[in-house]
Each structure stands twice: as structure tokens, then as C-alpha cells.
Amino acid sequence: MTSVRATRVNGSSNSARFVARIHEPGGVIDDLIQRLRDAKSVFVLTGSGISAESGLPTFRGVGGLWRTHRVSELASPEGFARDPVLVWTWYNERRAAHGSAQPSVAHRALAQIEPLFDDFTLATQNVDSLHLRAGSRNVLELHGNLREARCSVCEERRSLEGGMPLEEIEHACGGRFRPQIVWFGESLPQTEWRFAAQAASRADVKLVIGTSGIVQPAASLATGYGAGWVAEINPEETAISNLVDASIRAGASDVLGRVAERLYGGSLSGGRPLSSS
Ligand code: OAD
Secondary structure (H helix, E strand, C coil), X not given: CCECEECCXXXXXXXXXXXXXXXXXXXXXXXXXXXXXXXXXXXXXECCHHHHCCCCCCCCCCCCHHHHCCHHHHCCHHHHHHCXXXXXXXXXXXXXXXXXXXXCHHHHHHHHHHHHCCEEEEEECCCCCHHHHHCXXXXXXXXXXEEEEEECCCCCEEECCCCCCHXXXXXXXXXXXXXXXXXXXCECCHHHHHHHHHHHHHCXXXXXXCCCCCEXXXXXXXXXXXXXXXXXXXXXXXXXXXXXXXXXXXXXXXXXXXXXXXXXXXXXXXXXXXXXX
């Protein structure tokens, strides 16, 4: 399997086959909901944009992590070998931010609609655990998570509750504890990748939410597997906009909140509307 890399699928400004803004008439939400009602199998790919509404930064947008931090220092095996304390200090801060954040309407909407389908798979590039905390069940964490550390030599794992104590990075076996996440140049976890590729291949409907679509191989799940109808939900054009069937240019919570409400006939969780509070 190919290792994680950032790549532009295309450099053009071609638009999606169908671009819609949520507030424009034209029935894009109606179309999406009808396709979901008809779908037997749904695949969702999410990126950091879905957690932006939980207050967490994305990677490449304004205020994005890779605008102010060096990928090679913080998200590569070489960077970790050079300065493990720097790397852990950064991931400890990120982990703390994840812990303070709350799942957004979009995270919760995906968890709400999952039981409506016999076959529903959510693959995420995010390491913030917000899908799990929102109640999603069939979640594939393609880039790992920040709940655990693992020894780079003997693979022993330890929980990251409270963060990684910097004085305990060195492991007794001679290895070092590292974050249980995938860095650039490394391969995705094999099981998660296989299940994600299979789910993407059999899906009737694919939703691609809050990702720039430039990190491979994750982005290829959106457009490279199967023949399902693909909609991206993203306020901005992305590297894969011209490969999807519909681009809904709006925030994830705005769209998914409506979708969940409509799929439940206007009432959710015993009549409580899905709100951002
Ligand atoms: P990016 O920062 O590349 O893209 C975030 C996307 O979210 C952008 O396309 C935004 O337009 C979109 N976005 C922002 N706010 C949104 C909202 N409210 N609703 C929907 N979309 C919104 O982040 P990712 O695509 O997640 O990998 O990046 C992929 C991978 O690159 C990450 O998993 C990470 C990073 O380097 C590793 O660390 C291996």
C-alpha cells in the first residue's frame, strides 16, 4: 500500500459536475436525501473541516496547523527521531485541545443517521476521536488516534489520558513511545485501509466532508473506488471537486443537521431538534 503523502489530484479550477450552495434553490439537499433514502450502502470520508466547527484548526486553511508548524518536524518519523520532546509537546497540546472540544452538529448528525442504514462506514483522517465521542460506531481511523502511544520497537501501548509524560518517552525495551498516529511517509493501518476500500467500493452514496482531498491514499477513497454517487460537503473548492458528482458549498453542520432532521422526518432524539448547543 502507498504511504501517506500530500498530492494535488489536479491543479485546475474545474468545477464539480454539479455545484450547489445550500441556500440556493435547486434541491441539492432534496437530491442528497433522496439518494440516501434509496441507498443500501453509505460511505463517509471526513477530514479536519468537520472538526473546525468544534473549534479545532484544520491543516491547510487560514489558521491551519501546517501554516504555522513544520510537517517535517512534527509529522514524520525523521522529525520524531530528531526531537521526540518537541513532537510530544505538540501532540500533548493537540490532545488536550481535542479533549476540551465537543462534537459538532455534523459529528452528531452522522452518528444519528448511521442506524438508518444496514451498511454504513465512516472513515476519518482525523485523530481527535470526535466521531467516537459523538456516538458513531463503525468508524475507521485512517490516520490513527491520539488516545494511545505505542513503543516504536516492541509495540507496547499505553493510554494517553492526561498526555504523554515527557520523562517517560524512552521505553525500558530501548525503544521510544510515539503517538499512535500515521505520519507522512508511513503506511496506513492495513485493516482500516482494507475495510475502508471495501466499503467505498460497495457504497451507493459517498459523502466526502471537510477534507481538502490532497492527502493520499485517503483522498482516493472518495473518487477512486466503486461507482457510487459522490457528494462533497465543503465551503471551499477542493482538489477533488471536479471528480465528484455534487459539491455542496456549505459548512458540514449546516448540511448534515438538515439531512439528519429530514431523514428522521423532522424529529430527532425523541423530538429534540439537532441544534448546535
Ligand atoms: P485540510 O486542512 O487539508 O482541509 C480542510 C478542509 O476543510 C478544507 O477543504 C476546508 O475548506 C474544509 N472546511 C473548513 N471548514 C469547514 C466546515 N465548517 N465544513 C466543512 N468543511 C470545512 O485538512 P484535511 O483534508 O483533513 O494528515 O487534511 C488531511 C490530512 O492532512 C490530515 O489527516 C493530516 C494532514 O496532514 C496527517 O497528519 C497524516
